[in-house]
Amino acid sequence: MTNAEKLTLKKHACHIRMGVIEGTHSAGCGHPGGSLSIADVLSYLYFKELNVDPAQPKMADRDRLVLSKGHAAPALYAALAERGASSRWRSSKPCVRSAAACRVTPT
Numbered sequence: 001m002t003n004a005e006k007l008t009l010k011k012h013a014c015h016i017r018m019g020v021i022e023g024t025h026s027a028g029c030g031h032p033g034g035s036l037s038i039a040d041v042l043s044y045l046y047f048k049e050l051n052v053d054p055a056q057p058k059m060a061d062r063d064r065l066v067l068s069k070g071h072a073a074p075a076l077y078a079a080l081a082e083r084g085a086s087s088r089w090r091s092s093k094p095c096v097r098s099a100a101a102c103r104v105t106p107t
Contacts, residue, residue: 001048005048008047009040009043009044009047009048010040010043012043012046012047012082013039013040013042013043014039015078015082016039016042016043016075016078016079016082017035017036017039017078018078019074019075019077019078019079019081019082020032020035020036020039020074020075020078021036023074023077023078024074030071030074031071031072031074032074034069034071034072034075035071035072035073035074035075035078036075037072038069038072038075039075039078039079042075042076042079043079043082045065045079046079046080046082046083047083049063050062050063050065051063052083052085054083054084054085057085
């Protein structure tokens with residue numbers, strides 16, 4: 001990986017962290033620590049490794065990410081927003097999203 005690619009991934013991770021802080025602060029809930037610690041991993045996965053296309057969220061051969069670290073959901077939403085999946089993940093109330101809305105998340 002080139003230095004330019006590393007720098008780009010660091011910028012994405014920074015934007016993900018900013019989304020976590022903005023979201024959890026706005027909602028007045030959430031666990032930002034776990035979300036902040038996974039930002040680099042999500043940056044690498046969503047911008048380098050995973051086969052995902054925000055324009056085609058139901059693409060049959062897309063890669064899927066199963067995030068078992070539930071307290072890091074704000075980071076997942078911020079990563080999806082950073083990747084361009086949907087601006088709705090920049091909601092000011094990330095802790096009150098309905099389960100139905102989360103089921104349509106193109107992970």
